[in-house]
């Protein structure tokens with residue numbers, strides 16, 4: 326069935342999201358442009374949408390994944406560095422946090438806020454050596470990455486054996502009433518508040534895009550399957566109100582045997 330024939334809420338959202346990427350080959354460029362245009366509003370909009378709990382929640386998930394001092398963490402799709410900032414707090418002076426993102430404007434803000442190494446690159450082609458990281462993280466970006474399998478393969482390559490991948494994402498709750506409530510907040514109220522607070526329609530457009538991607542995105546069981554298929558083990562997903570999900574997976578500890 327094509328998106329045009331699918332009249333469910335998810336089908337309509339998928340059709341709208343597909344319209345953003347009319348040319349799939351240009352998706353990365355479009356993504357970069359979208360975040361470049363709205364970078365200056367990102368932190369404010371994030372504060373609104375998380376009702377001020379974003380930093381706490383990111384830190385909570387990092388702790389649950391076992392992040393502690395002295396560890397090396399690569400934050401893929403780091404944006405303005407909201408997760409990286411919490412990682413820096415937990416890894417301390419002896420640790421290392423590296424941020425990677427495709428948008429130079431988002432990275433410029435991360436650069437101003439955090440003194441960490443930042444690299445402009447795509448999640449699907451990380452310019453990092455094999456096995457350098459104890460942790461890789463990707464928060465609120467799964468929905469934007471065009472080729473999740475390749476991105477996970479790159480994350481796995483960058484991890485040391487036994488290393489941990491932590492993903493944070495939101496998806497539309499399955500319960501209709503809850504979904505309608507969340508939709509009125511994230512899809513209706515927040516885009517308008519964002520425009521009011523920033524006096525810029527681009528902030529509203531960014532939040533409307535976010536809601537459409539949330540509505541159309543793959544459910545947690547599919548994300549877990551892709552993690553497993555990408556070679557992660559002991560994969561788990563912890564969910565809150567069927568909206569916030571954090572996923573943890575590990576690169577196998579045993580060195581892989583070379584083919585005979």
Ligand SMILES: C[S@@+](CC[C@H](N)C(=O)[O-])C[C@H]1O[C@@H](n2cnc3c(N)ncnc32)[C@H](O)[C@@H]1O
Pocket residue numbers: 353356357360401402403404405406407408425426427428431446447448449463464465466469470471
């Ligand atoms: C919603 S922001 C999330 C930022 C941050 N992780 C956080 O927790 O706030 C998504 C980020 O992913 C980046 N991005 C999207 N697709 C990407 C890709 N394929 N490779 C690298 N960065 C990408 C965007 O530029 C944007 O900065």
